[in-house]
Amino acid sequence: MTEKGRRGFVSLVGGGPGAPGLMTLHGRRAIERADVVLYDHLASPALMASLQVEGQERIHVGKTAGAGLHAQNAINELIVQRAARGERVVRLKGGDPCVFGRGGEEAAACRQAGIPFEIVPGVSSVSAAPAYAGIPVTHRETNSGYTVVTGHEREGDATSRVDWEELARGGRSIVVLMGVLQASRWSEALLKGGLPGQTPVAWIQRATTPAQRTVVTTLAQVVQARDEHEIRAPAIAVVGDVVHWRDELAWFENRPLRGQVIATTRAISDDREAFAPLEDEGAILLHVPLTCQRPLEGSLDDALVDRSYTDLVVTSANGVRALSGALQRRGLDSRDLAGVPIWAVGPGTARALRGSLGLRADHVPDVHSAAGLLAHAASHGVQGRSFLFPAAAAARRELPEGLLELGATVQEVAAYETVADPMATVRLESALAQGLTWIAIASPSAADALVDALNTLGHKPDRLSVGAVGPTTARHARGRGLAVRAVAEPHTMAGLAATIMSTLSTSEEES
Numbered sequence: 001m002t003e004k005g006r007r008g009f010v011s012l013v014g015g016g017p018g019a020p021g022l023m024t025l026h027g028r029r030a031i032e033r034a035d036v037v038l039y040d041h042l043a044s045p046a047l048m049a050s051l052q053v054e055g056q057e058r059i060h061v062g063k064t065a066g067a068g069l070h071a072q073n074a075i076n077e078l079i080v081q082r083a084a085r086g087e088r089v090v091r092l093k094g095g096d097p098c099v100f101g102r103g104g105e106e107a108a109a110c111r112q113a114g115i116p117f118e119i120v121p122g123v124s125s126v127s128a129a130p131a132y133a134g135i136p137v138t139h140r141e142t143n144s145g146y147t148v149v150t151g152h153e154r155e156g157d158a159t160s161r162v163d164w165e166e167l168a169r170g171g172r173s174i175v176v177l178m179g180v181l182q183a184s185r186w187s188e189a190l191l192k193g194g195l196p197g198q199t200p201v202a203w204i205q206r207a208t209t210p211a212q213r214t215v216v217t218t219l220a221q222v223v224q225a226r227d228e229h230e231i232r233a234p235a236i237a238v239v240g241d242v243v244h245w246r247d248e249l250a251w252f253e254n255r256p257l258r259g260q261v262i263a264t265t266r267a268i269s270d271d272r273e274a275f276a277p278l279e280d281e282g283a284i285l286l287h288v289p290l291t292c293q294r295p296l297e298g299s300l301d302d303a304l305v306d307r308s309y310t311d312l313v314v315t316s317a318n319g320v321r322a323l324s325g326a327l328q329r330r331g332l333d334s335r336d337l338a339g340v341p342i343w344a345v346g347p348g349t350a351r352a353l354r355g356s357l358g359l360r361a362d363h364v365p366d367v368h369s370a371a372g373l374l375a376h377a378a379s380h381g382v383q384g385r386s387f388l389f390p391a392a393a394a395a396r397r398e399l400p401e402g403l404l405e406l407g408a409t410v411q412e413v414a415a416y417e418t419v420a421d422p423m424a425t426v427r428l429e430s431a432l433a434q435g436l437t438w439i440a441i442a443s444p445s446a447a448d449a450l451v452d453a454l455n456t457l458g459h460k461p462d463r464l465s466v467g468a469v470g471p472t473t474a475r476h477a478r479g480r481g482l483a484v485r486a487v488a489e490p491h492t493m494a495g496l497a498a499t500i501m502s503t504l505s506t507s508e509e510e511s
Contacts, residue, residue: 011090318392467500
C-alpha cells in the first residue's frame with residue numbers, strides 16, 4: 001500500500017552478474033525501499049533471496065528468446081502504470097541496465113510519462129564473467145583494448161549492424177554477449193573477416209554462481225563446443241589471445257570448496273563472519289532463515305520491575321533481544337541493571353549484550369555451553385544467589401536445574417518462543433534452486449522447520465547434508481530423518497563452520 005498522494009518513482013537497477021555480493025549498495029537500498037520489483041530470469045535467485053522485504057510485491061517479467069514472453073513495450077507500460085499509482089518501482093535487471101539491457105528504452109518511457117527515475121549501474125558480465133574465469137579482458141602483453149558486442153541481433157535483419165570484419169582486423173579481444181543461439185552467425189562473420197580459426201574462445205556460463213563453468217575452444221570449433229557441452233544462456237563468449245591467461249589465472253573454479261552451497265538459518269545472527277573461511281575456500285554462503293522469535297510479553301517485564309534477583313543469566317542473542325524489549329516496554333534501560341552480575345553462555349551472547357544494551361558480561365565460561373557455564377558457576381560459587389533467566393518457552397532444563405543443584409535459586413521466565421518462519425519454505429526452495437548442498441542448524445526447532453519445509457516441497461529429509469551446532473540439536477535432527485554429517489566442536493557457530501570445513505576437506509582428500 002502506498003501513501004495517498006505520494007509521488008511514484010522508478011529505479012532501473014543493475015543486479016550484477018549473479019553473485020549477491022557483486023550488487024552495489026545503492027541497488028540494494030533501492031530494492032529495500034521498493035513497493036514492487038519487476039525482475040527477469042537474469043536477476044540472480046541468490047540476490048532475490050538475500051533481499052526479502054516484508055509486504056513487497058515481486059513480478060516476473062522475463063523475456064526468453066523465441067518464447068514470446070513479455071514484450072518490451074508491455075514491460076515499459078507496467079513500469080509506468082505502477083509508478084503512476086504512487087509506488088516506488090524497481091526494474092531489476094542482470095548485469096548493468098544500460099549494457100544491452102534495454103535500460104535506455106525503459107528510462108525513455110518514464111521520461112515520456114513524466115515519471116521521475118534513476119539509473120543504478122550494475123557490475124556487468126562484460127568484465128565480471130571473464131574475471132571469474134581467470135581471463136583479463138585486457139593485458140599489456142596481449143592486447144590494449146576490447147570490444148563488446150551483442151551476438152543476438154534482430155530477427156529478419158538482412159545485414160548485420162555489427163561490422164564483424166572490422167572487429168576481426170582490430171587486434172582487440174572481443175566479448176560477445178547474448179551470443180549462444182546465433183553463435184554460427186557471428187563466428188562465421190569473424191572468420192570471414194580474417195580472424196584465424198585457431199583464435200582461442202572461452203564460453204563462460206552462469207558466471208559468478210556455483211554453477212559457473214568455462215569451456216575453452218577455438219573460433220572454428222565454437223559452435224561444436226557449444227553443442228557438445230550444452231552451453232545455454234546466460235553465457236558469454238570471449239574471443240582473443242587473452243583467453244590463454246586462463247591457464248595461469250583461473251581461480252574461482254579451482255578453489256577447494258567450489259560447488260558447495262551452504263546455508264545458515266538463524267533469523268538474526270553474525271554467522272556470516274563465522275562462516276567466512278568457507279567462502280574464502282570457494283563455498284557460496286546463503287542466509288535462509290527457518291525460524292523466528294516471537295516475544296512473550298508480561299512475565300519478564302514484571303520480573304525486571306520486581307528486582308527479586310541478584311544475577312542475570314542469558315544464553316543466546318534471542319534472550320538478549322527479549323531482555324532489551326522488556327526493558328523498553330517498562331520504560332527502563334541498562335542503567336536499571338547496574339550492580340547486577342551478568343552471566344553469558346559464550347562470546348556471541350556477550351557481543352549481543354554489548355551491542356544491544358551496552359552491557360559487559362561479567363562471566364563468560366571457557367567452554368561455551370550450558371555445561372561450561374555450570375562449571376564456571378561452580379568454580380566461582382553461587383550458593384544463595386538468585387538468577388533471573390529470560391529463556392525460550394521450550395528451553396532445555398540443564399542450566400536451571402544445574403544452578404539449583406549448586407545452591408542458587410532460578411527465576412526462569414519464558415520471554416520468547418521460537419516458531420517456523422512463514423517464508424521458510426519459499427527461501428529453502430530458492431536455495432535448492434541455487435544448488436544448496438549443506439545447511440547449518442542451531443536448534444531442534446530449526447530442524448523441525450527444515451523437515452516441514454522439505455516435506456512441503458516434496459523432498460526427503462536426507463536430501464541435504466546437515467551441520468548441527470551441538471549434540472542435542474544433532475540428536476533431534478537425526479530423529480527427524482535429517483542427514484547430520486557434522487556436529488560443532490566447540491558448540492558454537494564458529495565451531496560448526498570449522499567442523500563443516502574439516503568434513504568437506506576430508507571428503508575431498510578421500511575422493
